[in-house]
Amino acid sequence: MSRLAVRARWALVEGEIVTDRWVVAEGDRIAAIVRDEPAADIVIDRPDLFVLPGFIDLHNHAFTESLVRGRSEDLSKEGFETNLIYGLLMPIGKLAMDHLSPDECEAIAEMGLMQLMKSGVTTLLEPFRAGLIAPYIKAATRAGLRFYAGPYLFSTPDLDIGADGKPTYKGGGGDADAAAIDQWRALYQRHHGTEGDRIRVTLAPHATDTCGPELLRKVRGLADEHKCLATIHVAQSHDEVAKSQKLYGRTPTEFLEWVGLLGPDVLLAHCLFSTDSDLDITRRHDTTVVSCPSTFARGGSTAAFGRFHEHGLRTVVGTDGYMPDMVSELRTAGLVSKLAAQDPGVATAAQLVEAVTTQSAKALQRDDLGTLKVGAKADLVAVGLGGAHVIPVVDPRNALVWRGQTSDVWASAVDGKLVVNEGRYLAGDEAAIVARAGAALGKIEELARSSGILARAK
Numbered sequence: 022m023s024r025l026a027v028r029a030r031w032a033l034v035e036g037e038i039v040t041d042r043w044v045v046a047e048g049d050r051i052a053a054i055v056r057d058e059p060a061a062d063i064v065i066d067r068p069d070l071f072v073l074p075g076f077i078d079l080h081n082h083a084f085t086e087s088l089v090r091g092r093s094e095d096l097s098k099e100g101f102e103t104n105l106i107y108g109l110l111m112p113i114g115k116l117a118m119d120h121l122s123p124d125e126c127e128a129i130a131e132m133g134l135m136q137l138m139k140s141g142v143t144t145l146l147e148p149f150r151a152g153l154i155a156p157y158i159k160a161a162t163r164a165g166l167r168f169y170a171g172p173y174l175f176s177t178p179d180l181d182i183g184a185d186g187k188p189t190y191k192g193g194g195g196d197a198d199a200a201a202i203d204q205w206r207a208l209y210q211r212h213h214g215t216e217g218d219r220i221r222v223t224l225a226p227h228a229t230d231t232c233g234p235e236l237l238r239k240v241r242g243l244a245d246e247h248k249c250l251a252t253i254h255v256a257q258s259h260d261e262v263a264k265s266q267k268l269y270g271r272t273p274t275e276f277l278e279w280v281g282l283l284g285p286d287v288l289l290a291h292c293l294f295s296t297d298s299d300l301d302i303t304r305r306h307d308t309t310v311v312s313c314p315s316t317f318a319r320g321g322s323t324a325a326f327g328r329f330h331e332h333g334l335r336t337v338v339g340t341d342g343y344m345p346d347m348v349s350e351l352r353t354a355g356l357v358s359k360l361a362a363q364d365p366g367v368a369t370a371a372q373l374v375e376a377v378t379t380q381s382a383k384a385l386q387r388d389d390l391g392t393l394k395v396g397a398k399a400d401l402v403a404v405g406l407g408g409a410h411v412i413p414v415v416d417p418r419n420a421l422v423w424r425g426q427t428s429d430v431w432a433s434a435v436d437g438k439l440v441v442n443e444g445r446y447l448a449g450d451e452a453a454i455v456a457r458a459g460a461a462l463g464k465i466e467e468l469a470r471s472s473g474i475l476a477r478a479k
């Protein structure tokens with residue numbers, strides 16, 4: 022079995038900072054954390070490394086967010102709230118699905134995965150349109166990433182934006198729900214547990230306004246049947262909240278409780294417009310909140326990690342595709358939370374690091390991830406903390422979150438195998454990956470212009 026040894030000036034071992042250790046992986050497991058340099062096949066030796074569990078990112082959209090780069094910022098308030106999701110992300114995502122080859126889709130996905138991995142992410146959960154699963158899994162497999170694939174389930178897949186600027190919902194229920202379930206079952210059978218169990222499949226009903234009650238009740242049944250996770254977008258726009266109130270007389274969270282979906286195996290993305298009472302319900306069901314601050318900060322909205330964390334919820338931080346960079350996202354999560362609470366004591370560096378390690382592992386119901394301890398999976402990241410922008414290091418978590426940069430990420434490993442080393446992505450040539458993705462994105466830009474989608478989003 023191959024042995025990897027990483028010299029740690031600091032290491033986060035079972036939640037505590039220790040100094041001057043070697044972290045040793047043997048095969049896919051952590052074999053030892055020792056003071057003396059061990060024998061190993063591969064040695065990572067730098068005097069300033071902070072070694073910690075690899076970051077677990079539980080919400081991202083590498084594909085769709087790449088398609089709207091440069092078009093999602095500086096929008097008007099109305100433009101952001103309605104057009105971004107329903108007028109840009111969803112129709113351009115569908116356009117791309119209809120016109121790009123599997124290879125082109127894979128190129129865009131891989132560029133996003135590569136960026137996340139270079140920022141220390143070793144486990145990623147990503148919801149996407151079901152047709153993208155093969156390109157995503159090919160890219161994630163080549164990258165060596167631990168990947169939770171979430172092919173969307175929709176009751177109303179052809180959601181678009183009407184002349185009044187509001188979302189329109191077509192079809193849904195009955196046969197559409199049954200087809201969505203059948204498709205999910207087939208994808209689960211085919212992909213779940215493959216690649217040495219690095220690939221898993223989750224349930225990903227899209228959102229509370231695109232999935233009806235019957236579909237969500239079936240999702241609960243599937244989660245119980247397969248003991249698998251479910252994730253859904255919740256309270257991410259005013260339109261979604263209004264639709265829920267109009268149709269069901271309930272907030273999106275109350276709706277999810279009513280259909281019976283909530284539970285410890287469920288991850289709610291965003292909860293931006295959730296009320297305090299909604300958060301009480303979420304906590305009562307031991308359900309995880311995934312807070313993605315950057316994506317909403319560009320829209321002038323406050324998705325404060327600290328609000329959910331202070332409410333006693335298991336809260337994790339996701340990148341949402343907009344900022345495929347976990348180091349940057351953690352800092353944004355901290356700053357947005359402190360601004361929102363007008364309190365520098367909330368969202369500490371230690372809490373934020375915990376959010377993407379131990380708390381995320383709990384959300385995944387995995388006791389072998391998110392921690393450095395003998396016997397745990399050897400998923401780890403080593404960050405250089407010797408730069409001019411970082412020193413002096415009082416606490417390495419503080420240095421990483423408040424002053425670190427993605428370029429400080431020196432190495433990372435999944436299942437004991439290096440996937441990033443010397444700051445470089447190891448599964449492919451970065452320039453070639455960027456060129457392939459750039460060509461595919463250029464094609465979509467042309468199609469989006471000629472289709473008139475872009476003219477509607479202001």
Ligand SMILES: [Zn+2]
Binds near residue numbers: 080081254290341
């Ligand atoms: Zn999302």
